Amino acid sequence: MKIGELARQSGLTAHTIRYYERIGLLPRADRDHARRRDYDASILTWIEFLGRLKATGMPIRDMLRYAELRAGGAATEPERRRLLERHREAVRARVATLQDCLLVLDGKIAGYAGSSERTNDDDAINPRPIHDDERHAVQRQQRSGSPVARPARAR
Amino acid sequence: MKIGELARQSGLTAHTIRYYERIGLLPRADRDHARRRDYDASILTWIEFLGRLKATGMPIRDMLRYAELRAGGAATEPERRRLLERHREAVRARVATLQDCLLVLDGKIAGYAGSSERTNDDDAINPRPIHDDERHAVQRQQRSGSPVARPARAR
DNA sequence: GCTTGACTTAGAGCGCGCTCGAACCCTTAG
DNA sequence: CTAAGGGTTCGAGCGCGCTCTAAGTCAAGC
Incomplete structure (x- = not known):
């Protein structure tokens, strides 16, 4: 082919x-x-x-790690397994976050009732930690040692 | 503040x-x-x-659109609502995709049984359309007219 | 023999969403 | 008075994951 x-x-x-x-x-x-x-x-x-x-949002560097392990033969299976298990947890967490956000969206949409009833805006329903961008969530969980140490911002 | x-x-x-x-x-x-x-x-x-x-993966340009509508007052509420509804659908679809992928991960992890039983690799369980990167899925669904027309590749 | 078109490589460029540096300004505590 | 420490603007730079260009090779069809 x-x-x-x-x-x-x-x-x-x-x-x-x-x-x-x-x-x-x-x-x-x-x-x-x-x-x-x-x-x-x-x-x-x-x-x-x-x-x-x-x-599921795995960064290339982690796929690369998996690919390398795979090339390393059967001996690397336990580690491959661990890698996937960790990833699975990250994905589950992400699903949970998304579902949480869906509830907020539902509430917000309901706020814009029928064709227009309330003028209410800005209502925050179901507050929880935010600005934990999912695109990077996986990395944060999986990366152990970064090459250039980041300043470990408070956030 | x-x-x-x-x-x-x-x-x-x-x-x-x-x-x-x-x-x-x-x-x-x-x-x-x-x-x-x-x-x-x-x-x-x-x-x-x-x-x-x-x-939930909304690109900044769409948030910007929402912000502009918001600034436009109550008259824009129906459109804001539509925007959020479309986004909600995109998010639901993403959740479904993730859950689908979770099943594949589960299968794969089960393949790396206990501490190592099978040597089986490469087993594709539950095939479905792939390479629909979620990071861009929302954009694709929501963007109508792109500024510079992209070649509309076959893919 | 010539054209067409799929392939090859190396490397530059892009869109996104920040992230940071430089040079400067203002306020406050000692 | 001075130094610390936050604030300001503008604009460059970065990490990611592609995406594309350029210049060339090769094989098959007319």
């Missing part, structure tokens, strides 16, 4: 596939006699799993 | 608060005699709501 075909089947662009190979998320592809990438269909399974990790 | 105090109470940094004001997410703050921002506690309610929108 050529890269174009894989792109079609995976939903990634050829550019992205090459990028993933470059950074190590995908194994270096076999080449045909003309040095073009020639894929086995089995790669789709891996790409699909990567898609799940991405869809 | 000075910006530092607001930062402490809201969980944002002073830098971010100024940035939000600059782009229009926060109304221009009143200044004291020394031209320093002086906030009323009521701003916290708005920041908290913005936090909810952010936590």
Whole structure:
């Protein structure tokens, strides 16, 4: 299978596939006699799993870690498991946050009743810690040692 | 309330608060005699709501739209409502996706049984459309006309 | 033989949402 | 009077995850 075909089947662009190979998320592809990438269909399974990790907000560096462990063979399975378990917890937490926010949205929408009854705005329902951007929530939970230590802001 | 105090109470940094004001997410703050921002506690309610929108993945440009509508008075309420309703749907869809992915994770983790029983890898459970990165899912649903038309790639 | 078009590489550029630095201003405590 | 410590503006820089350009190679169809 050529890269174009894989792109079609995976939903990634050829550019992205090459990028993933470059950074190590995908194994270096076999080449045909003309040095073009020639894929086995089995790669789709891996790409699909990567898609799940991405869809759940795992940063590339963590997917990379998982990919490396995978390449390291069966001995790394316990660690891979731990990695996924930690990630699962992060995702669960995120789902909880989203559901919490949905309640707020519901309340707010109800405030804009029927076609317009109340003028009330700004009502905060269900207060809870905010500004914990979910895009980074996973990282924060999973990253242990950052390369350049961040100032550990109070927040 | 000075910006530092607001930062402490809201969980944002002073830098971010100024940035939000600059782009229009926060109304221009009143200044004291020394031209320093002086906030009323009521701003916290708005920041908290913005936090909810952010936590649910709404891009800043949409929050901005909402903020503009809000400034436009009661006449804009129906549109504000529609905006929130659309967003709510996007969030619900995201929750569904995450839950779907959680099932896959559960299966994968179960595959790395007890402390190590199977060597099985790569098992794709519960296949479904992937590579629909949630970070952008909301935008795609909500954006109507993009400034520079994107090539509308097949994907 | 020539065109078409999918492929190759290296590397630059982009959109997002901050985040920070520089240089300066003002107030307050000692 | 001085120094600390918060505030101000403007604009540059960053981390992420792509996304695209340029210049070239190769193979198949007419």
